[in-house]
Every structure is written in structure tokens, then in C-alpha cells.
Amino acid sequence: MCGIVGIIGGGPVAGQIVEALKRLEYRGYDSAGIATLEDGRLERRRAQGKLRNLAERLEKEPLAGHIGIGHTRWATHGRPTENNAHPHASDKLAVVHNGIIENFRELREELRGKGHVFATETDTEVVAHLVTEEMRQGKGPQDAVAAALPRLRGAFALAFVFDGYPDLLIGARQGAPLAVGHGEGEMYVGSDALALAPFTSEITYLDDGDWVVLTRDGAVFHDANGSIVKRTRLRSQASAFLVDKGNHRHFMAKEIHEQPEVVGRTLAHYLDMSAGAVRLPFELPFDPAKLSRITITACGTAYYAGLVAKYWFERFARLPVEIDVASEFRYRDAPMPEGGLMIVVSQSGETADTLASLRYAKENGQHTLSVVNVPTSTIARECDVVAPTLAGPEIGVASTKAFTCQLSVLACLAIAFGHARGALSREAEAKLVSDLIAVPGLLAEAIKSTAATEKLAHTLSKARDVLYLGRGVSYPLALEGALKLKEISYIHAEGYAAGELKHGPIALIDEAMPVIVIAPSDPVLEKTVSNMQEVSARGGRIILVSDNNAMHEAAVNVEAHLVMPDMAPDFAPIVYAAPIQLIAYYTAVVMGKDVDQPRNLAKSVTVE
Numbered sequence: 076m077c078g079i080v081g082i083i084g085g086g087p088v089a090g091q092i093v094e095a096l097k098r099l100e101y102r103g104y105d106s107a108g109i110a111t112l113e114d115g116r117l118e119r120r121r122a123q124g125k126l127r128n129l130a131e132r133l134e135k136e137p138l139a140g141h142i143g144i145g146h147t148r149w150a151t152h153g154r155p156t157e158n159n160a161h162p163h164a165s166d167k168l169a170v171v172h173n174g175i176i177e178n179f180r181e182l183r184e185e186l187r188g189k190g191h192v193f194a195t196e197t198d199t200e201v202v203a204h205l206v207t208e209e210m211r212q213g214k215g216p217q218d219a220v221a222a223a224l225p226r227l228r229g230a231f232a233l234a235f236v237f238d239g240y241p242d243l244l245i246g247a248r249q250g251a252p253l254a255v256g257h258g259e260g261e262m263y264v265g266s267d268a269l270a271l272a273p274f275t276s277e278i279t280y281l282d283d284g285d286w287v288v289l290t291r292d293g294a295v296f297h298d299a300n301g302s303i304v305k306r307t308r309l310r311s312q313a314s315a316f317l318v319d320k321g322n323h324r325h326f327m328a329k330e331i332h333e334q335p336e337v338v339g340r341t342l343a344h345y346l347d348m349s350a351g352a353v354r355l356p357f358e359l360p361f362d363p364a365k366l367s368r369i370t371i372t373a374c375g376t377a378y379y380a381g382l383v384a385k386y387w388f389e390r391f392a393r394l395p396v397e398i399d400v401a402s403e404f405r406y407r408d409a410p411m412p413e414g415g416l417m418i419v420v421s422q423s424g425e426t427a428d429t430l431a432s433l434r435y436a437k438e439n440g441q442h443t444l445s446v447v448n449v450p451t452s453t454i455a456r457e458c459d460v461v462a463p464t465l466a467g468p469e470i471g472v473a474s475t476k477a478f479t480c481q482l483s484v485l486a487c488l489a490i491a492f493g494h495a496r497g498a499l500s501r502e503a504e505a506k507l508v509s510d511l512i513a514v515p516g517l518l519a520e521a522i523k524s525t526a527a528t529e530k531l532a533h534t535l536s537k538a539r540d541v542l543y544l545g546r547g548v549s550y551p552l553a554l555e556g557a558l559k560l561k562e563i564s565y566i567h568a569e570g571y572a573a574g575e576l577k578h579g580p581i582a583l584i585d586e587a588m589p590v591i592v593i594a595p596s597d598p599v600l601e602k603t604v605s606n607m608q609e610v611s612a613r614g615g616r617i618i619l620v621s622d623n624n625a626m627h628e629a630a631v632n633v634e635a636h637l638v639m640p641d642m643a644p645d646f647a648p649i650v651y652a653a654p655i656q657l658i659a660y661y662t663a664v665v666m667g668k669d670v671d672q673p674r675n676l677a678k679s680v681t682v683e
Contacts, residue, residue: 077104077161077173078147079253081234081244081264082274083291089120089138092145093130095270100126100470100672104147105155109133110162110169110236111140117169117238121160142241144234146171152179153196163200165207167238168216172199173266174231174251182226202233217288220245221301224286230427234264247286252425252453255279255287255294257308262289268311268451269468278311280451309451325670327471327563331656332522334476338649339515341465341480345487348512351505353491360459361442363392363495367412370441371398372432373420376474376558380446380481381420382551383648387489390645391507393498401428404435411439419445420485422469422477424452433457446484448477462488471671473562475656478555479518482649486511510643514650520640521653525661528654531618531635532661538589541566542580544573544610545593546603552593552648552655559659563673564666573606584613591658593651594621594629597644604629620654 078099082088092109107129108121118138122128126147146161152175153159162169176182179198182205187193191204205226209219216237230250237243246253246264256263256271256278264287265271268278281287284299285306298304323329347354369388371381378400385396399407401419405428411417417436421429424447433454436443445458448466455461464480490507493499499507535541541560545553554570561568571580573592584590590610594603604625610617611631619626619633622641626633637654639647663670 077149077266078270079144079171079173079232079234079264079266080146080270081144081171081236081246081289083142083242083244083262083289085261086141087139088141088143089133091274092143093126093133095265095273096145096147097126098270098272099147099267104149106148106157106160107146108148108160108162109138109143109145110164111138111143112236112238112241113138113140115239115241117164117236119162119164119169121157121162123155123157123160140241142236142244144169144171144236144244152198159195159197161199163195163197163203165203167207167210168203168235170199170203170206170233170235172202172231172233174249175229176201176227176231177229178227202227206235216240216243216245220247220286221297224249232266242290244289245286246281246289248281249284250427250430253281255281255289257294260291262291262294264289272311276311277308278451279306279308280456282306283453311451324664325471325660327473327475327656327660327670330469330471330476331653331660333467334479334522334653335515335519337466337476338479338483338518341483342487342511342514344463344465345484346508346511348508351508353487353494353504353508355462355487355491357460357462361414361416363394363492364497365414366394366416369394369396369416369418370409370411370436371396371418371420372401372404372429374401374426374428376478376555377420377422377426377429377481379551379555379558380478380485381418382554383482383548384418384485384489386548387486387645388492391489391493391499392496394492394496401426401432405431411436411441413440415441417441417443418488419443419454419458420447420481421445421452421454422448422474422481424449424454426454430454430457444488446481448480472673472676473559473659473670475652479649479652482652483511483514486646486649507645510646513642514646517640517642517650518653521650522657524637524639524654525657527635527637528657529661531637531658532665534634535566535589535658535662536564536665538566538587540583540588541568542583542588542590543568543570543593544576544590544603544606545570546573546599546606547597548645548648549593549595549597549603549651552651553591555652556591556593556655556658559656560662562676563659563663563668563670565668565674566662573603576606576609581609581613584610584615586614586616588615589618589634590615591618591620593655594619594625595639595642595644595647595651596622596624596628597647600625600628607631620651
């Protein structure tokens with residue numbers, strides 16, 4: 076969600092902090108700020124809006140301090156104004172914060188009773204005053220932070236610098252990620268290893284409840300009880316170079332066009348192509364043949380990947396699947412089968428609700444497997460097994476290549492489970508693997524629909540509402556298509572199982588309603604065609620995403636036809652994801668929207 080960077084450096088750090096924060100812009104934010112120590116005294120510079128506004132402020136009012144913290148904020152409490160921007164400060168310290176302090180109201184009232192005056196609408200300012208109050212009682216910075224942390228409820232990552240302490244930076248983590256970077260005579264802290272990559276490749280991740288004291292001599296880690304502990308130092312794989320857009324106008328466009336390559340790379344990691352078999356690159360600590368049920372949980376686009384996987388696991392492995400959005404699952408008090416399997420899906424591996432669901436599953440004796448794009452993330456570290464997607468850094472807030480790589484991994488898992496359970500013959504497995512091997516090439520063909528999609532976008536940009544329809548494995552793709560359009564164009568869109576059309580949504584159909592129908596040539600095509608005819612009879616504007624055979628079968632007039640390559644139907648969602656993404660992308664571009672950083676959204680959602 077928000078971005079944190081802290082540096083104890085050998086020279087002025089403000090410029091380094093701004094450059095590091097730029098690497099976290101993909102997370103989404105609405106204001107930014109920096110605090111440094113100038114001759115031992117705290118100074119801040121903050122700005123509403125993009126980082127360029129902060130950079131311009133620093134040109135006019137430079138900071139020369141050799142220690143500092145910086146932040147990009149995605150508003151949760153208080154409007155996105157300069158006054159509410161981080162860092163927040165008192166006369167003794169400055170702090171930056173990712174997450175939410177759930178009990179900030181009661182703490183604020185307590186501190187007001189002790190004479191503290193609050194200047195912002197944020198929950199974070201409470202942290203600054205709570206630690207300040209401990210220091211007023213005679214504690215030093217380290218003891219003050221140690222005393223304050225147990226009083227905070229919620230999810231947070233924190234970084235502090237202190238007035239008069241030019242060699243001290245303290246970080247803390249509860250629920251939101253935080254990493255320490257190790258240097259020679261310099262130390263770093265950040266919410267993402269990507270931000271620290273230009274400075275160091277030596278990274279230590281804080282465990283939940285940890286806090287760390289950084290000086291130029293190194294880092295001392297403490298657990299939630301205050302005991303000094305050792306944490307593993309890892310070599311980060313994050314690139315030291317800023318990810319650029321290449322020849323594309325936006326990161327989202329670049330990432331859509333990268334899909335044939337990254338899906339191919341991911342499949343190569345899981346498939347023995349010469350043998351026509353799935354070869355998982357890890358050992359399973361359970362026997363798929365003994366499972367009675369799989370539970371899948373995720374949020375947003377990752378949830379839709381899980382919905383597609385439900386069809387695959389049940390079809391290929393004959394294994395019942397229960398799936399729920401993580402924000403609902405974590406509060407359902409769901410009964411779980413003894414020795415069952417929980418699969419969690421997350422691009423960032425830090426999604427708060429998904430992480431909470433994972434921990435619930437572990438408490439209830441489940442085996443856990445994560446499908447994540449960041450193998451060093453919290454979810455990955457806490458799972459029994461990590462099934463990595465190899466999408467590479469995804470910068471656009473609206474997920475594209477991470478989604479198709481998630482689908483690719485889940486397809487391989489479903490086939491592997493089917494083989495292990497005896498539900499797939501050797502010949503059936505080889506056929507499915509052959510179909511998967513063809514997917515990257517088919518994706519490349521699907522992306523060639525760019526020109527037709529761009530033309531269509533001019534029409535869609537004038538719509539107030541859009542309906543997406545699909546059946547079978549195309550139903551979750553209809554949900555994903557509607558989500559994408561909502562996310563980046565801000566047009567209201569809904570996805571439905573096409574068979575549900577007559578149970579309510581058909582009331583919306585008129586001459587102004589674009590209806591996007593996802594209809595590969597699959598076993599339910601005939602049923603989807605019937606639903607298209609229902610739309611046509613009511614004057615609906617049909618936009619068909621299908622191969623030529625489906626178009627012929629439909630036998631109805633369509634406003635546009637995005638032609639997809641002929642393919643075996645089982646893995647059509649991976650290929651058909653591309654035109655769905657392109658529809659949203661070009662519609663948003665035509666409308667002049669901020670495609671890569673849509674309003675109100677963040678890339679890594681580390682709060683409920």
C-alpha cells in the first residue's frame with residue numbers, strides 16, 4: 076500500500092529517498108514527504124499529489140541531512156492533503172507508517188488529556204505522540220518505542236528518526252512488511268526490497284512483532300517480547316534498475332504485452348515438455364490422493380484466478396474446492412477438514428486479509444500452499460509450500476501478467492493433483508500439458524487484437540454501464556473483465572454468469588447497454604449463444620470475444636467481434652484474459668485516465 080524508505084547515509088539522503096520512493100510509485104499514493112535531521116534537528120518537506128511535487132519542493136527548500144525517512148501515502152484516515160501527509164512529527168521525533176492503527180481514537184483522547192495537541196486527521200499522528208509521551212517520562216528513544224508498540228492495535232510498519240540522534244533509526248513491523256538493507260557504514264529500511272535495490276542486495280525481513288534498531292554499525296533485531304533475536308540475511312533478487320515502460324505508453328500496456336514471455340517462463344518452471352508431464356519444482360508435504368477438499372482464498376483479481384482454478388481442480392483432480400474472498404473467509408469461523416489444504420493466491424504476498432486467512436488455516440491444522448509473485452513475501456515465508464509465479468515486477472496497479480501467471484501455476488497444480496489422485500490417465504495429462512505448451516503462442520496471437528480493441532474503446536468510453544457475460548471457466552473472466560474496466564476507466568461494470576441473465580440482469584438490457592460476451596468454443600458454447608440471443612432480442616449491443624467458430628454459431632448481429640485464435644477450451648481463460656485487459660486499457664486511455672495509478676487504489680493492500 077503506502078511506501079516507506081529510511082536511510083542512515085554517508086552523505087545527504089533526501090535525493091536518494093525520493094529516488095527510492097519512485098520505485099514504490101506502483102503501489103499507488105496521493106501524497107509524499109521526507110524528514111531528515113539538519114544539524115541534529117528535525118526538518119520536514121511534504122507535498123500533496125505526485126512525487127514530482129515533493130521533488131520541486133526540495134529544489135526550493137533543500138535538505139542536507141545524512142539520515143532521513145520518506146513516505147508515499149495512500150489515504151485511509153484523513154483527506155489526501157499536505158497536512159495529512161507523512162512523516163508526522165512531534166518536537167522529539169518523526170514517523171512514517173503503513174497500515175492502520177485501529178485504536179487510534181482512544182489513544183488520541185488519552186494523549187489529549189495529557190496535553191498533546193493533534194494537527195492532522197490521521198491515525199499515524201497518534202504513534203508520534205504516544206512515543207513522545209514515553210520520552211517525556213524520561214525514556215530514551217529505544218525504550219520509548221518498546222513501551223509504545225504493545226499499545227498499538229492493527230496492522231503497521233513504522234520507521235522513526237529522533238531529534239538530536241543523527242545515528243539512530245528504528246523500524247517496527249506488525250502485519251505490514253518491512254525490510255532492513257545492510258551497507259558499509261550505511262543502513263536502510265524499506266517496505267519493499269525493490270526500493271532498496273540501488274543501495275544494497277543484502278536484505279533482512281522483519282517477522283511479525285519485530286522491531287529493529289539501526290545505526291551506522293548495523294542492525295539489532297528485537298522480537299515482540301523485546302528480546303534480541305537473529306534474523307536471516309538474504310540476497311535480494313530485486314533489480315537495482317528502475318523498471319521502465321520500454322516502448323509502451325504505460326506500464327499496464329507493457330505488462331499486457333509481456334504475457335506470452337512470462338507465462339512461457341512460468342510454464343517452463345512447472346512442465347517437463349519433452350515428457351508431456353507436470354514436474355512440480357518443489358516437494359509436497361502432503362499426499363494429494365488423501366485430500367478430501369481444497370480451500371482457496373484470495374482478494375480481487377487473485378480471487379478470480381482462484382475461481383477459475385476451482386473448475387480445474389474439480390475437473391482434472393476430481394477434488395471438491397471451496398473458495399471465498401479472504402476478507403469474508405477470515406470472519407466466517409469456517410470448519411476445515413482434518414489435514415486439508417488451503418491455497419492462498421496473492422500477487423504481492425502481503426495482502427492483509429489473505430495473510431489472516433492463511434494464519435487461520437494453519438491454526439486449524441491445514442496444509443498451506445501459496446501462489447505468489449514475491450517469493451520472499453510474508454505469505455510465502457509463512458506457507459508450507461510456495462508455488463512461485465515468474466511474472467517479474469508488476470508496476471501497473473491493475474494486475475495483468477500476474478493474473479495470467481497465477482492461472483498458469485494453478486493449471487499445473489490441478490493437473491499434478493489429477494495425476495497423483497489417479498483422476499487423469501497418462502494420455503489425458505499429456506494432452507493437457509500439450510494444450511498448456513501452446514498457450515504462450517496463443518496469447519501472442521490474442522494480443523494482436525490491439526487495433527480492433529482500440530477502435531472499440533472509443534465506443535465503450537461513452538457508456539455509463541457495461542455488462543460482461545461468460546459461462547463455465549469464462550464466468551470468472553467476466554468478473555475479472557468488469558473489475559478491470561471499473562478499476563481504470565471508472566465506468567460502472569458488472570460480470571455475470573450468462574445463465575443468470577434472465578434472473579434479474581436482463582432488466583438492464585436496452586439499446587444503450589454494451590454487453591461483452593466471452594465465448595470460446597467450449598462445451599457450454601450452445602448455452603452461451605442462447606443467452607446472446609436473449610440480449611439481441613432486447614436490443615443490447617453485443618461485443619463478442621470469441622473464435623470464428625463461436626461467431627458462426629452465434630448467428631446474431633454484433634457490434635464488434637474480437638477474434639481469438641482457435642484453441643482447446645480448457646485453458647481459454649489464460650488466453651482470453653488479454654483482450655479483456657486490452658478493452659479496459661484502451662477505454663481508459665481514450666478517456667484520459669491515469670492507467671497505471673488509478674484513483675483510490677493501491678497495488679499492495681496491507682490493510683483490511
